[in-house]
Amino acid sequence: MTDSNPNASLTAPSIPGDALPPVEQHAQQYATVRNAHETELIEDYVELIGDLLAHRGEARAADIANRMAVSQATVSKMIRRLNELELVTSKPYRSLFLTEAGQKMAETSRARHDIVLHFLRALGVRDATARIDAEGMEHHVSDETLSIMQRFTEQQQKN
Amino acid sequence: MTDSNPNASLTAPSIPGDALPPVEQHAQQYATVRNAHETELIEDYVELIGDLLAHRGEARAADIANRMAVSQATVSKMIRRLNELELVTSKPYRSLFLTEAGQKMAETSRARHDIVLHFLRALGVRDATARIDAEGMEHHVSDETLSIMQRFTEQQQKN
DNA sequence: CAAACAGTTTAGCCTTGGCTAACAATATTG
DNA sequence: CAATATTGTTAGCCAAGGCTAAACTGTTTG
Ligand SMILES: [Mn+2]
Ligand SMILES: [Mn+2]
Ligand SMILES: [Mn+2]
Ligand SMILES: [Mn+2]
Numbered sequence: 178m179t180d181s182n183p184n185a186s187l188t189a190p191s192i193p194g195d196a197l198p199p200v201e202q203h204a205q206q207y208a209t210v211r212n213a214h215e216t217e218l219i220e221d222y223v224e225l226i227g228d229l230l231a232h233r234g235e236a237r238a239a240d241i242a243n244r245m246a247v248s249q250a251t252v253s254k255m256i257r258r259l260n261e262l263e264l265v266t267s268k269p270y271r272s273l274f275l276t277e278a279g280q281k282m283a284e285t286s287r288a289r290h291d292i293v294l295h296f297l298r299a300l301g302v303r304d305a306t307a308r309i310d311a312e313g314m315e316h317h318v319s320d321e322t323l324s325i326m327q328r329f330t331e332q333q334q335k336n
Numbered sequence: 337m338t339d340s341n342p343n344a345s346l347t348a349p350s351i352p353g354d355a356l357p358p359v360e361q362h363a364q365q366y367a368t369v370r371n372a373h374e375t376e377l378i379e380d381y382v383e384l385i386g387d388l389l390a391h392r393g394e395a396r397a398a399d400i401a402n403r404m405a406v407s408q409a410t411v412s413k414m415i416r417r418l419n420e421l422e423l424v425t426s427k428p429y430r431s432l433f434l435t436e437a438g439q440k441m442a443e444t445s446r447a448r449h450d451i452v453l454h455f456l457r458a459l460g461v462r463d464a465t466a467r468i469d470a471e472g473m474e475h476h477v478s479d480e481t482l483s484i485m486q487r488f489t490e491q492q493q494k495n
Numbered sequence: 496c497a498a499a500c501a502g503t504t505t506a507g508c509c510t511t512g513g514c515t516a517a518c519a520a521t522a523t524t525g
Numbered sequence: 526c527a528a529t530a531t532t533g534t535t536a537g538c539c540a541a542g543g544c545t546a547a548a549c550t551g552t553t554t555g
Pocket of ligand 1: 220221224286290312315
């Protein structure tokens with residue numbers, strides 16, 4: 178269950194670099210990542226649908242397939258899932274729309290995404306790189322880190 | 337093509353929300369994330385095996401299962417994959433070892449992980465949070481961003 | 496208005512990464 | 526040294542997220 182060596186500190190050879198974290202803490206790291214992976218694709222879809230609605234007035238399956246570089250079949254299947262989760266409504270062959278819950282998720286995800294993106298730019302990362310990195314990082318940034326990023330970006334802009 | 341402006345002043349036109357990126361660029365964002373997801377679990381395993389070898393002298397399947405909070409069956413299956421990829425060698429009921437390729441991957445992953453972790457701490461994120469965030473973020477940080485993070489951390493430590 | 500085209504859905508396949516249950520091998524200890 | 530405890534493997538299940546091919550629906554146009 179726990180580490181099988183209670184006297185690790187006595188027997189461990191001294192190693193440059195950090196020690197291993199306690200088992201429970203270490204396990205928490207990986208569990209949090211697994212958790213994020215369950216929701217991140219959903220968030221990306223909902224966020225993209227919200228963006229398409231905001232900027233284009235409609236969100237069609239084909240647009241999503243193009244933007245994500247994924248087959249239409251894949252998008253269609255995912256839309257069924259989003260429907261079951263009551264995040265979108267869809268009449269066949271019509272634009273998608275977000276439910277209340279969907280809109281809330283889109284806003285939250287968009288806000289988070291923007292904070293990470295603006296932070297990376299404020300750090301000095303080139304725009305194209307920042308966009309790529311933000312797309313992945315956004316799902317793994319805690320609220321604590323997020324607010325620190327936001328503060329940093331604001332500070333940077335004052336100077 | 338891209339604005340490589342290190343002192344990012346106002347390159348972005350102010351917004352009713354940023355415009356959508358061009359389709360190809362947008363697609364590249366998602367594709368890069370999908371790509372990272374294919375390798376990140378492998379990297380975490382190899383990195384952890386390297387750490388266990390360095391700090392404990394051996395890396396047993398049971399330790400990995402505990403540290404990752406995952407079943408022994410899951411670890412066993414994964415070890416078969418790592419074997420097929422020629423990243424580890426394993427005799428049944430003995431400690432795992434890393435091949436040359438495995439050691440190289442472990443070093444690279446560990447270095448990247450450390451840069452992200454130290455950066456987050458330098459930013460002011462609490463240690464426990466930084467560790468959790470770094471575990472996920474590390475797989476989505478480009479080389480460009482990574483070297484900026486490293487520079488930032490060094491600067492911070494001088495002050 | 497029929498044909499062609501574009502968009503959408505469905506069916507069926509695959510890999511990854513989880514799980515539990517049962518079994519096998521090794522290590523510990525009474 | 527036999528019994529028990531720990532560790533590792535295998536089998537079989539599942540959900541997610543990809544894919545291609547084929548069918549279906551709606552729109553455009555000759
Ligand atoms: Mn996003
Ligand atoms: Mn994303
Ligand atoms: Mn790592
Ligand atoms: Mn990781």
